[in-house]
Amino acid sequence: MKHFDLGRDLPMVARRAEEIGFDSLWVFERVLFPEAPAQGLYGIPGKPWPENYRSVADPLVALTLAAAVTERVRLGTGVLVAPLHVPFQLARALASLDAASGGRVVAGLGTGWSLDEYAAASVAPYEERGDFLDEVLGVCRAVWGPDPVAYEGTWTTITPSEVGPKPARPIPVLLPAGSPRAARRLVDHADGWLPVASGAARLAEQSRQLEDLAAERGRTSPIRTVLRANTRYTPKAYDGPDRAPFRGSVEQIVDDLVAHAEAGAEEILVDLQSSVRDARELSDVAAEVHAAARAAGL
Numbered sequence: 001m002k003h004f005d006l007g008r009d010l011p012m013v014a015r016r017a018e019e020i021g022f023d024s025l026w027v028f029e030r031v032l033f034p035e036a037p038a039q040g041l042y043g044i045p046g047k048p049w050p051e052n053y054r055s056v057a058d059p060l061v062a063l064t065l066a067a068a069v070t071e072r073v074r075l076g077t078g079v080l081v082a083p084l085h086v087p088f089q090l091a092r093a094l095a096s097l098d099a100a101s102g103g104r105v106v107a108g109l110g111t112g113w114s115l116d117e118y119a120a121a122s123v124a125p126y127e128e129r130g131d132f133l134d135e136v137l138g139v140c141r142a143v144w145g146p147d148p149v150a151y152e153g154t155w156t157t158i159t160p161s162e163v164g165p166k167p168a169r170p171i172p173v174l175l176p177a178g179s180p181r182a183a184r185r186l187v188d189h190a191d192g193w194l195p196v197a198s199g200a201a202r203l204a205e206q207s208r209q210l211e212d213l214a215a216e217r218g219r220t221s222p223i224r225t226v227l228r229a230n231t232r233y234t235p236k237a238y239d240g241p242d243r244a245p246f247r248g249s250v251e252q253i254v255d256d257l258v259a260h261a262e263a264g265a266e267e268i269l270v271d272l273q274s275s276v277r278d279a280r281e282l283s284d285v286a287a288e289v290h291a292a293a294r295a296a297g298l
Contacts, residue, residue: 031056233253
């Protein structure tokens with residue numbers, strides 16, 4: 001984001017987050033900010049793109065900077081838009097980062113929604129984004145698995161080859177479940193679910209639906225829920241009747257953390273960076289949120 005210095009601020013914030021006691025660090029992906037978007041935010045006509053989508057660093061470069069100055073925290077993408085990347089190269093980059101960081105990568109992947117981003121990346125047709133994500137998952141499983149690696153798909157052909165480095169351990173894959181097909185993909189192929197916070201009651205309902213689908217499809221391993229909270233921090237409490245989840249003061253944010261944890265979220269990504277002036281304030285507010293969350297029993 002434009003109000004941060006990538007090379008100076010990101011390592012500082014990553015190091016400070018680990019010192020504070022956070023369990024993980026997360027990045028998201030936006031590759032451009034069109035002057036005249038082909039569609040609104042999330043594909044909704046007329047909905048403006050938020051200002052924090054301007055100048056978003058490459059997610060794997062950002063996590064590499066964080067990995068270099070930390071030792072413990074997990075390093076996650078929430079989310080990386082998989083069809084904007086060549087599958088083989090993406091699988092190798094994630095494996096290399098996991099090997100270099102000592103097994104700390106969590107791959108949150110999705111299909112995205114921006115026609116402009118798909119046109120700029122020139123990798124996959126937007127209309128085939130679901131099929132392309134399926135292939136990315138297949139290529140990752142192959143590349144991260146034992147040698148010789150071989151794969152034959154619609155967009156990717158890997159002749160039997162040695163491909164390294166391998167991840168330090170199996171990289172957890174998280175997926176959204178925004179459609180029936182996406183939910184089936186998650187149940188069949190992912191380690192966890194990456195929903196967006198839209199209220200604790202809604203999260204509990206979605207969790208039950210996903211559990212029912214998992215039982216129907218014969219899944220026996222648990223599905224980890226990692227919630228993405230698009231937080232809008234304000235120094236003073238927000239007292240309007242239209243308060244959205246994770247909007248307001250530290251106390252209000254922590255109340256929402258507790259409610260969503262009780263609804264089934266095992267980990268919550270609290271994105272504070274668009275609500276602060278600089279990296280120092282980001283670190284200070286993050287420390288305050290962490291202390292309050294721990295005091296609340298989280």
